Amino acid sequence: MKREENFVLRGNICYSVKSTELRCVRRGDLLVLDGKIGAIFPEGELPKRFSALPLTDYGEDILIPGMTDLHIHAPQYSFRGTGMDLELLDWLSTNTFPEEAKYRDLSYAERAYSDFVSDLRESVTTRALVFATIHVPATLLLMEKLDESGLITMVGKVNMDRNSPDFLRETTEESRRSTEEWLSESEGRFQRTFPILTPRFTPSCTDELMRELGTLKARRGLPVQSHLSENLSELAWVKELCPWAGCYGETYRRPGLLYGEGKAVMAHCVYSSEEELSLLAESGSYIAHCPQSNTNLSSGIAPIRRYLDRSLRVGLGTDVAGGANLSMLRALTDAIAVSKLRWRIMDETLRPLCFEEAFYLATKGGGSFFGNVGSFEEGYEADILVLSGRRESVREQGIRERLEQLVYLGGEGTRLRAKFVAGREIALGAV
Structure with a gap:
């Protein structure tokens, strides 16, 4: 032995x-x-x-x-704890997109990702789903560093072909081709770090790009991570961009991003409709609850009690840099705190989370995305x-x-x- x-x-x-x-x-x-x-x-x-x-x-x-972080943005780590006076869409344009553009420079990525990986290794997180940027070389660099850390992670090269600044937008063909390149270059290269398809969210990805990613998912059996129903302005924007969709979740379901061999993780789900929840339940998709981020960006409070009562798969995410730090302990206690506020202020039919439930979300609930992970059974x-x-x-x-x-x-x-x-x-x- x-x-x-x-x-x-x-x-x-x-x-x-x-x-x-x-x-x-x-x-x-x-x-x-x-x-x-x-x-x-x-x-x-x-x-x-x-x-x-x-x-x-x-x-x-x-x-x-160990604790599993189901949603975190590695390139945003450098500006965590700043710019918290904006809501989601303005925050993306003002803080996130200019920062992520810097990762075209590998020397910048080397310094920034070294800090991120070093601190993640020292945290209570043992497994994580990680967003990178649109840049293939920097994404491979991040995967290499995470693999060397001993943690077990999934990392996604981000896809964006609309509603993004010129300095951080691909064409549909560029996004498809660079994703194929990234997958080919990472295949068999790492022992503990694995690829996950990562359309940033529906407003930044055309229907055509979503279909391309759905085809890629089906062919390779890959998991998917993205954002869903986080913010009211985002929901209105998706309705305008995709009038054919009965709900936001349909924009992921129709191109094949929720079903199939690879599981999907949708972050936030603060305002998911009954139709959307049915899609998530039927597809076995996971919800990454990010309480600190939803508070910092004034998004709202996800009704996690409702999701647990429906036996949906739920875990926790720090969502750095919407969340200000890597602490899954903080994510756990924040999940309890915001559930109490929602119960008291918004809906007293949904009782707050207890400590046992939040601990479960941080360990076995989120860990199950990786298989038999998150318990001592x-x-x-x-x-x-x-x-x-x-x-x-x-x-x-x-x-x-x-x-x-x-x-x-x-x-x-x-x-x-x-x-x-x-x-x-x-x-x-x-x-």
Whole structure:
């Protein structure tokens, strides 16, 4: 057996079994075999046949599954936390498009993406779906850096052939050809980084380009990521651009971007209609809930309770730089907070999310996009975080209460002591 993928970790263990059930084990032994979860044993009950495996005792620290960021823009990381006084469409024109144009310069991309990947590696994120830009060389550079980081990610070369500035717009043929080039050059090149088709959103992609991408998806079985029903002005614009569509989601369904072998992730879904939700349910598409971004850009509050009640697939995204930071802990707590505001101010029939549900979205809910990811159930990929407090509380606390406190304190009182992705430890603090 490979030493690096076969080991035992001892500590307090917490993981989701289902959206409302958080299982906690006091001082348990977490067995990892071939990079997957083997079993959990009470301390002192590890079978003798595993006694020769390396064992790390983390004391009273808490072991939880890694977190999956279902929606993040790598080229926007450089201006995170700025320009937050604008709504979505103005924010794109003023902040995002001028910044993303800089990635035609590989030297700029090298510096910017180095910062992004280094900080993502140090975060609680173990897997992510990442938007790049329209530029093939810079997108391949980002994929290379992410692959070297040890994280498992999907990265998309962005497609844009209308309603974009001249310096960041392709023709339909250029977009199709450059996407084919990017896929060919990335094929078989990376071990942990994979391509995902990425039409930015319907306003920036013509019907013809969407059809080309749908054909490409069907031929290669690729997943898709994009934006959907984020902002009221965006919705009105899509209705004007695509009067044939009964709902915004139809602009992705008709060209074949929701169905087929590769799954789709649609970010935001703040204003999804019943027709649109039916499309997402039937296609098995995922919703990436981005609460901090939706607040910063004044988009609104997605009714996540309604989506969970309909058994839709939902995870969380930081949506940097609409979101101001990479913290999935913050995304988790923000999801709870905005659900309370929506319940109190807008619709008291939709009860707020509880901690267990938001934790599930950050781990098993979003992780399921990658397969058996985001839990410590047997056979799941061994994505593991070890969390510790900067000091012990003077209060007596149960494991669940300590976990909730560590999540809410985040950078203020929580330390990421160790991180594993598919059984491989990530060297935190490495240059």
